[in-house]
Amino acid sequence: MAGIDLSHRKGEHVKVVLGQKVDGRYRYWDDIQLVHRALPDIDFDEIDTSTTLLGHALAAPLVITGMTGGFPDAAKINENLARVAAETGIALGVGSERAAILKGQYPESYSCVARYPVPLRFANIGAPQIIPQHPGEAVVGVAEVRAAMELIHADVLAIHLNFLQEMVQPGGDRKAKGVLDRIGALAQEFPVLVKETGAGISRRVAEQLRDRHVRAFDVSGTGGTSFAAVEHYRALEQGAEREARVGKTFWDWGIPSPVSVLELVPLGVPVIASGGVRSGLDVARALAMGATAAGTAGGILRAASTGYAETRREIDHFVHELKVAMFLTGSRTVAELQHAPYVVTGETRQWLRP
DSSP: OHHHHHHHHHHHHHHHHHHSOOBOSSOGGGGEEEOOOSOOOSOGGGOBOOEEETTEEESSSEEEOOOOOSSTTHHHHHHHHHHHHHHHTOEEEOSOOHHHHTTOOOTHHHHGGGGSOOSSEEEEEEGGGGSOOSTTOOOOOHHHHHHHHHHHTOSEEEEEEOHHHHHHSTTOOOOOTTHHHHHHHHHHHSOEEEEESSSOOOHHHHHHHHTTTOOEEEOOOBTSBOHHHHHHHHHHHHTOHHHHHHHHHTTTOSOBHHHHHHHHGGGSSOEEEOSSOOSHHHHHHHHHTTOSEEEESHHHHHHHHHOHHHHHHHHHHHHHHHHHHHHHTTOSBHHHHTTOOEEEOHHHHHHHOO
């Protein structure tokens, strides 16, 4: 029964994100204003968006971060994403692979990604699943991680932190003791990126993970899809009153994405800025703040659920808008954009006050 519930839950997540308003209530990326350069002194055609991330060459500093898999319709979504990522030269992650690795459910909804020459692929497992949660329940170990990576021919393992979501989810995993050391053990065996799922990462946590050989971070801060909100709607449907209330109460809990970027950049490891990234301008804002790349998931899910042409169009818009922002700041390259001046306003500025 648990296996059936897992697949069903993954389908419900996509349904809720597409059908309900689940974004954070404040747009933190709008607080970051790039300083306009009235005389760019470059030609638009000479702008070069290429970069490297974790040793892999990308045509643009963009990651489609892991969002789904493990139910029938996920194969169509992930195939659209993989085809477009390969054609445009950007990175791609899949959603949590627990359904396939531990439950044997719909492995093709993940493995379809391996058919396309994506320049950088991220496998994905959840941090709660790498420690025992319930008696007799399988735990993700080295063998399971290796299977998750082989399933999509992954280059890097993403371990996602989703404890806020678990607190709202009816029957969620509530144990976290020992997760830090288990991540460290896995990071000794595999190249590991740690990503949040909508609540951001603080410098203290990132330092602990970096000291345990984690190679990169995806901040996924507040301001984008709120999984507290997603689980709020699921809890309402199930009549789980307490969890539904927790989801509403903690809808905007977390660290804003731009703040998390500024916290982690000084650590000297690659930082992917995600959480509310909805345009190429948001990508440019993140890069100006020092991020290595920017990630989007909720911003492209609707297109990927519709078809290949819509998915390609959305990514093309992202890249074009990024190039426009580079032009208007006089940035020929991603490295130059990372030194472009910017101003912080609004609630984000309040977060950064000493």
